[in-house]
Amino acid sequence: MPATSKATRDQSHARVFDLDVMSLRELNQALHNLTPGSNETAWEVLNPKGNHSVAVGVDQPVTIDVRGSVGYYCGGMNSGSTITVHGSAGPGVGENMMSGSIIIKGDASQYAGATGRGGLLVIEGNASSRCGISMKGIDIVVRGNIGHMSAFMAQSGNLVVLGDAGDALGDSIYEARLFVRGKVGSLGADCIAKEMRPEHLELLQGLLDRAGITGVKPTEFKRYGSARTLYNFNIDNADAY
């Protein structure tokens, strides 16, 4: 995919941060010090070893290759950068991402892409529970499976899953679109299967292309979304409260 090839091309010029030698704070401060037009466009992070908050709050269009597995909140609030984690990610990867992209080569733990506003999160392995919870415009593409309660209260954006989804998919969903190629454990409240119209096939093809996924057809997916029955208070449900 474009992000990886650019990082590889810039390898010889990449600014390398070894977290065995330097502190996480130094790394994040250096990334936050970047100004528009900086020629330090390629970064490499070594020995992340499950550290929290690697490359959070980056707001310049640089590429960051993280060589190893990260802990909580990697790439949180990302705005415009392309972060590739050559390992797995802990909870909350890409939380509240605004734009740019994050690629996880391994698995992601719970609430990947939570509350994300924009950009693209690609998880090449499996994602855990609550993937895309309360997503607000982010696009998430998962090659493997996702866990239970994914896309809970998802508001907008697209969640694409090439494998299976766990229980209670899309519970209390608003207007996000969910595309699942495999089985769905169960649908959450107010989430229903919907027809795949030409505009959805086109949208899905675009998402697969952006995620660098080939050999998979949009017609292999089912679409799920909101039945919109929870949007207004229904007096018949008054006894439930």
Added chain:
Amino acid sequence: MCGIVGLFLKDKSLEPQLGSMLSEMLISLSDRGPDSAGIAIYGAPSKNEAKITIQSARPERDFRGLDTELAKAIGTPVSIVVKSTHAVVRTTPAKIDEAREAIQALRPDIRVMGAGDVVEIYKEVGMPEAVVNRFDVRSMTGTHGIGHTRMATESAVTTMGAHPFSTGADQCLVHNGSLSNHNNVRRELVREGMKFETENDTEVAAAYLSSQMAHGKNLGEALKGTLSDLDGFFTFVVGTKNGFGVVRDPIACKPAVMAETDQYVAFGSEYRALTKLPGIDNARVWEPEPATVYFWEH
């Protein structure tokens, strides 16, 4: 929050390093819970002796002369090794229950941390590194062990409120989370005859498992029972004489990562805890599924 770790060795050549491996795992999670920390180590079994780990807030007063007095009280030789506020009492397996009662009669202020053929339990208020250093955990050898660093949420920050909790011979449990029906379950277990030392929710989970196993269930079956009988948030890591188990509640919001190689099975609240283990880069690393029991036995 809280941080929990567990390590079950398959490769005997690693046994001399169990204490140091488990110590490093626990220290790496220090910022998940600075209140208190504890560790349980399962050592080599011996036909001729069983162990009781005891604790006192005034070790100089309570441990002095205890070996002689205890040996006289139960009519059998006793050895005691003191480590800071804790001490390990060894005597013949047949006399272990009698020794436990005699200790309480001779020294009413002493608390029993745990007892069994192989387990030793050390826990105190303080950061993991301080606790590990105080009890020289790094030098300990063994087959498996579990550890906990606590951020207290529902009961006092005391030695007795620290994990692991042990409520049966060679059984102990560490917990990340909080239970909501522990008072009810405690009342039921008290009716069965179980005794409790604290108001802590985790002690109830430990006693629940001890009760289930006393009724003939194996570790896996007992762990499965927690899914229907305990309400609340939990990731449990449990040790028995020859076993090691993990279970998470169906919501599974408390983090958990596991790793397995030919040499070991390891558990950590976070991947950070596993990064120093040998061969971790080639280990199978996964997140345990919600409402799914995992257990291994030697």
